[in-house]
Amino acid sequence: MRALLLGGAGFIGLHLARRLVNDGYEVTVVDDFSRGRQDADLSSSSVKIISADLTDPASYAGLSHGWDQIYLLAAVVGVRNVEKDPARVVRVNTLAAMHLLDWVAPGERVFFASTSEVYAGGVDAGVAGVPTAEDVPAMISDITAPRFAYAVSKLLGEAAFLHTARAKGFDAVVGRFHNVYGPRMGADHVIPEMSLRAQAGEDPFLVPGADQFRAFCHVDDAVEAMVRLMGTPEAAGQIVHIGNDREETNIGDLAALVLRAAGASPVVSATAAPPGSVHRRCPDLSKLRSLTGYEPKVSLEEGVASTFAWYAEHGRPS
Numbered sequence: 001m002r003a004l005l006l007g008g009a010g011f012i013g014l015h016l017a018r019r020l021v022n023d024g025y026e027v028t029v030v031d032d033f034s035r036g037r038q039d040a041d042l043s044s045s046s047v048k049i050i051s052a053d054l055t056d057p058a059s060y061a062g063l064s065h066g067w068d069q070i071y072l073l074a075a076v077v078g079v080r081n082v083e084k085d086p087a088r089v090v091r092v093n094t095l096a097a098m099h100l101l102d103w104v105a106p107g108e109r110v111f112f113a114s115t116s117e118v119y120a121g122g123v124d125a126g127v128a129g130v131p132t133a134e135d136v137p138a139m140i141s142d143i144t145a146p147r148f149a150y151a152v153s154k155l156l157g158e159a160a161f162l163h164t165a166r167a168k169g170f171d172a173v174v175g176r177f178h179n180v181y182g183p184r185m186g187a188d189h190v191i192p193e194m195s196l197r198a199q200a201g202e203d204p205f206l207v208p209g210a211d212q213f214r215a216f217c218h219v220d221d222a223v224e225a226m227v228r229l230m231g232t233p234e235a236a237g238q239i240v241h242i243g244n245d246r247e248e249t250n251i252g253d254l255a256a257l258v259l260r261a262a263g264a265s266p267v268v269s270a271t272a273a274p275p276g277s278v279h280r281r282c283p284d285l286s287k288l289r290s291l292t293g294y295e296p297k298v299s300l301e302e303g304v305a306s307t308f309a310w311y312a313e314h315g316r317p318s
Contacts (some may be wrong), residue, residue, distance in 0.1 A: 001025045004067045006054055009033055011185040012024040015219045023048045060103040069230050071111045072100055078188040086149030093153035097160055101188040106169035108302040111230055112161045116178040117151040133284040134239045147276040169238035172203040173229050176261025178243030183217030183310035186317055191304060194258040195311045203266035209273030210252035215282040218298035228292035237289050244296035245313040248282045257301055261308035
């Protein structure tokens with residue numbers, strides 16, 4: 001089996017590459033290594049690495065066809081990156097998707113990585129319930145808000161992949177990730193960001209949006225869901241949630257787990273949530289379970305502890 005991972009040196013991509021190698025795949029990773037090549041450990045005789053800019057259509061010219069699985073994971077992610085340069089987010093995420101669609105061949109099978117951010121406006125407006133199913137309205141409450149640039153780029157990608165797949169005769173699976181976390185995910189996400197501050201001995205320990213609720217999914221569980229979906233013919237043409245609906249928690253309790261892992265007891269100070277941050281997010285995983293039999297296995301306490309330990313060893317990623 002041969003798998004092509006576009007953006008395969010990023011957070012989810014690296015974990016997926018390791019999983020596929022362990023499963024006996026020949027893996028090709030294409031990435032621009034904008035997050036730093038030195039920590040993208042993909043040393044294996046089963047992995048071929050290509051450095052390329054996926055916003056450039058010429059990057060696809062040298063790629064062969066005949067892949068069993070193709071994963072599009074390349075994107076600008078992270079709230080701070082999105083708010084800093086929303087125009088870049090739209091450009092990079094859209095061009096990477098559209099150039100892949102021009103290149104992909106009939107009969108191939110593609111996974112498009114999308115996001116639960118497409119529901120943020122609908123949840124806060126009360127038109128999308130929680131736990132949230134795939135068929136609720138996707139809603140952008142303020143198209144001018146920089147934070148929504150990421151969701152907009154992913155909604156465009158979803159539509160482009162599903163419609164083009166029917167027209168060109170390839171399989172497309174859309175996975176909407178819900179708060180995936182784990183080792184090597186950067187520093188601008190809540191669990192690693194809290195971990196780094198706890199390791200630095202912050203006191204008082206600030207907890208923005210302590211009363212907000214999330215359902216966090218460890219990256220190993222997310223990868224398991226991806227692999228199952230790509231091995232399930234009935235998933236073609238489907239939008240499917242990927243997450244963990246078993247341990248919804250508020251951010252205050254999450255902070256307590258991080259501080260427990262750190263062995264620290266600072267004064268905890270709840271502060272205002274970041275602007276535009278949805279109050280509650282939890283996926284309905286009925287479709288994923290029905291299609292694949294998936295069940296999340298990594299508990300939040302276990303996942304937070306292992307993620308904390310990785311950041312304690314490696315520090316802030318480049």
